[in-house]
Amino acid sequence: MVDVQNKIKSVSLFTPARRRRRSEISLSPLRIYLRAWREARGFRRDLALIFALGLIGTPLSLLAPLPVKVIIDNVIGTAPLPRWIPTNLPAMLPPGSEALFWCAILSSVTLVGLSLGHRQLEWLFREGVAERLVHGFRGRVFLRSLQLLALGRDTRNSQDLAYRISYDAPAIQWTAIYGIMPLVHALVTLAAMLGVTAAISPKAALVALATSVPMVWLIHCNQQRLRRKWHGFKEQDSAAQAIVQEVLGAVRLVATFGQERHETARFLDESRKSYRARLQVLRTEGELAALLGLSAALGTTAVIYLGVRDVQAHAMSIGDLLLVIAYIGQVLAPLQTIGTHIASQQQAIAAAQRVFGLLDERPAVVERANPTRIGRAAGAVSFRDVDFAYGERDDVLRGVALEIPAGSCVGVVGRTGAGKSTLVNLLIRLFDPVAGAVLLDGIDLRDLSLDDLRRQFAVVSQEPVLFSTTIAENIAYGSPGASLEQIVEAARQASAHDFIAALPDGYCTRVGERGMTLSGGERQRIALARAFLKDAPILILDEPTSAIDTETEAAIVGALERLVAGRTTFLIAHRLSTLRYADCIIRLADGRATLEPRPADIEAPAA
Numbered sequence: 001m002v003d004v005q006n007k008i009k010s011v012s013l014f015t016p017a018r019r020r021r022r023s024e025i026s027l028s029p030l031r032i033y034l035r036a037w038r039e040a041r042g043f044r045r046d047l048a049l050i051f052a053l054g055l056i057g058t059p060l061s062l063l064a065p066l067p068v069k070v071i072i073d074n075v076i077g078t079a080p081l082p083r084w085i086p087t088n089l090p091a092m093l094p095p096g097s098e099a100l101f102w103c104a105i106l107s108s109v110t111l112v113g114l115s116l117g118h119r120q121l122e123w124l125f126r127e128g129v130a131e132r133l134v135h136g137f138r139g140r141v142f143l144r145s146l147q148l149l150a151l152g153r154d155t156r157n158s159q160d161l162a163y164r165i166s167y168d169a170p171a172i173q174w175t176a177i178y179g180i181m182p183l184v185h186a187l188v189t190l191a192a193m194l195g196v197t198a199a200i201s202p203k204a205a206l207v208a209l210a211t212s213v214p215m216v217w218l219i220h221c222n223q224q225r226l227r228r229k230w231h232g233f234k235e236q237d238s239a240a241q242a243i244v245q246e247v248l249g250a251v252r253l254v255a256t257f258g259q260e261r262h263e264t265a266r267f268l269d270e271s272r273k274s275y276r277a278r279l280q281v282l283r284t285e286g287e288l289a290a291l292l293g294l295s296a297a298l299g300t301t302a303v304i305y306l307g308v309r310d311v312q313a314h315a316m317s318i319g320d321l322l323l324v325i326a327y328i329g330q331v332l333a334p335l336q337t338i339g340t341h342i343a344s345q346q347q348a349i350a351a352a353q354r355v356f357g358l359l360d361e362r363p364a365v366v367e368r369a370n371p372t373r374i375g376r377a378a379g380a381v382s383f384r385d386v387d388f389a390y391g392e393r394d395d396v397l398r399g400v401a402l403e404i405p406a407g408s409c410v411g412v413v414g415r416t417g418a419g420k421s422t423l424v425n426l427l428i429r430l431f432d433p434v435a436g437a438v439l440l441d442g443i444d445l446r447d448l449s450l451d452d453l454r455r456q457f458a459v460v461s462q463e464p465v466l467f468s469t470t471i472a473e474n475i476a477y478g479s480p481g482a483s484l485e486q487i488v489e490a491a492r493q494a495s496a497h498d499f500i501a502a503l504p505d506g507y508c509t510r511v512g513e514r515g516m517t518l519s520g521g522e523r524q525r526i527a528l529a530r531a532f533l534k535d536a537p538i539l540i541l542d543e544p545t546s547a548i549d550t551e552t553e554a555a556i557v558g559a560l561e562r563l564v565a566g567r568t569t570f571l572i573a574h575r576l577s578t579l580r581y582a583d584c585i586i587r588l589a590d591g592r593a594t595l596e597p598r599p600a601d602i603e604a605p606a607a
Contacts, residue, residue: 029179029227032349035356036175039137043176046129050177053122054185058192060115065326067108073319075101130173138169141355147363159242161358167241168234168355174348197327201316204303204324211299215292222288226346229284233277234350240270281347303328365429371449377441377456379406379537379568381427383593386436388422396422398591400436406537409569411579411598414588420572423588424540427570428457458536460563462543462574464527466518471500472507474526478534490533495559496525528559539569 040047073079075097094100145161190212198205247254247263254263307324310316316324381404388397396419404410412420425431426438429445437444445453458478466474475490476482482490487507491497499522503509511517511526518526531539541560564581573579582598 029345029349032352032356033175033179036172036179036352039172039356040133040176042136043129043133046125047177047181050122050126050129051181051184053118053125054181055188056118057115057122057185058189060111060118061189062192062196064108064111064115065323067104067111068326069319069323070104070107071101071319072322073317075104077317077319079317079319126177130177133176134170134173137172138165141165141169141358144359144361144363148358148361159245160238162245163238163241164355164358167237168351171348171351171355174345175352179345179348193327197324200320200327201307201310201324203306203310204328207299207302207306208328211295211302215295218288218291218295222284226281226284226288227350229277229281230347230350231353233274233281234354236270236274236277240267240274243267243270300325300328364431365450367450368447371452372443372447373449374441374443374452377537379456380404380441381538381568382439382442383423383426384437384439386426386433386438388419388426388431388433395434395591397426397433397588397593400593402586402593402595404568406441406568407566409564409571409581409583410595411582411585412570412572412588413579413585418588419591419593420588421542423586423593424542424570424572427538428459428540429453456536457538457540458531458534459540460524460527460531460542464523466511466523466526468511468513470505470508470510471503471526474511475507475529475533477530478536482533486533487529490529491526493532493559493562494525494529496522496529499525525559528563531563532559537567539563539567540572541569542572543574 037044037047070081074081142165145158145165149158149161194205194208197208243263243266247267254260304325307316307321311318311321381402383400383402386397386400387395389395400423412423414420422431426433427445429438429448429450432446437446439445440448440453440456467477472484472487475487479486484507488497491500491507500507500509511523541564560581569581571579571582573582573585579585579598584598585596587594587596
């Protein structure tokens, strides 16, 4: 039994999910930040400007308390002006004068205005860059998700991938923009404030440093713990969202069996686990914030005590005391900011790790650095001693050797699981063979450009897939630049024009989710029109009439015959009547493929 379980685990061609999660959590925050910086390489000039704008805040913070000191010491009191005031001003603004008072007020208002303007400019620019960064990055994650799902090679389900696209991908802004830069800004502010404070009161600076040690220790001890909790929450929240998408996609089945309450209970059960996991995270963050706040309060109290004693001993002026208190507040505030920031960053790091893990998974099919480019292929297909297996399972195909001339119509038959879909997927190059080669017009598919290769195929499946857009856009899906006239002509060839023209909005009619506003036969004819419009030299038909009634089948037989004419066609057959279009058949059994004539008891279509 254990051996069977091990084989099941080995089927995945990627890292198992549990081991992958452990490896994701073990990555250090610095590595995540550096990876985010690499991912944002197209925005580095913008990021550098954001960093520079952030640094401007430090001198503004240093200057902000100075007008208050002047008012206390030099307007209310009669102390001489500080040495840092230009030497030509004391004569113009003598201590205690009304002019000095209004100059200090004007300076304070100016500094407040500059700070507000700086913060607004920085915020607007930063948010604009962040949104553009997330937009582009989300597109990359979406593309990789499509590649992995199309190949059937990812161990996650589509709902989890959708969660990573919608909820995890925005973490790129929180790591690339709000990750290292706020920490550096806080450290620069911390160093500047400590330096100025030490010049006024060395004792206050020492107290601030002593207070910083336990705060830094608390931050260090809690970040890994928080990240583990955020990972747990992400997994639970993704599971809850997966149920929503799964059930909404099968709502008719749920209603048919009367399982609405059951599915609601299932969703609430996962949602309960999700919010409990989030509450654990928030509790840990709250504890950390409270401890950091307590440390800052104790440090500020100690500075006030020492400062008051110095004022009483005439070793410090009241203005200097207020200045030190303001600076100490700004010394400890960056540490609180760093602590709170690191705590909140664990969510972003957890999300970023999930997305980076997805991007790092290598697709099964990779295009060569300098692929061969081709135009329209003739359509001759060769399988040269092809072996294929999924993971470490037994071979699905073994030693397949076939020569299909251009323009042939070939039936593909075999029991369920014999490898019919695998054979055509190798031809489209959704997979590469384990051994041997598949050739198109004598060229190994692995040498061809993927874009050029995929343009050679049109596929009509048993269950046609339509998107929730207009009929015209669905027909033109494989030919985005097609004109309306070309779309209409393709619909005519597919025997679809009459029913489309009878709709209230004609070709602009929206078909609803997965085309559910149309009947099965109507959806199939739109799929045929899509294949006509693409006009590819190779056609793959996956029993396109098996899911429709006999009357509807009779209506599209002519369209199928027109579509097959002059193209190399692979016809996956689940019933013998479909083989009437075939010139010969490929029979799959026990991993082997043999090319045989069409059975004599199956009549060819009338000429």
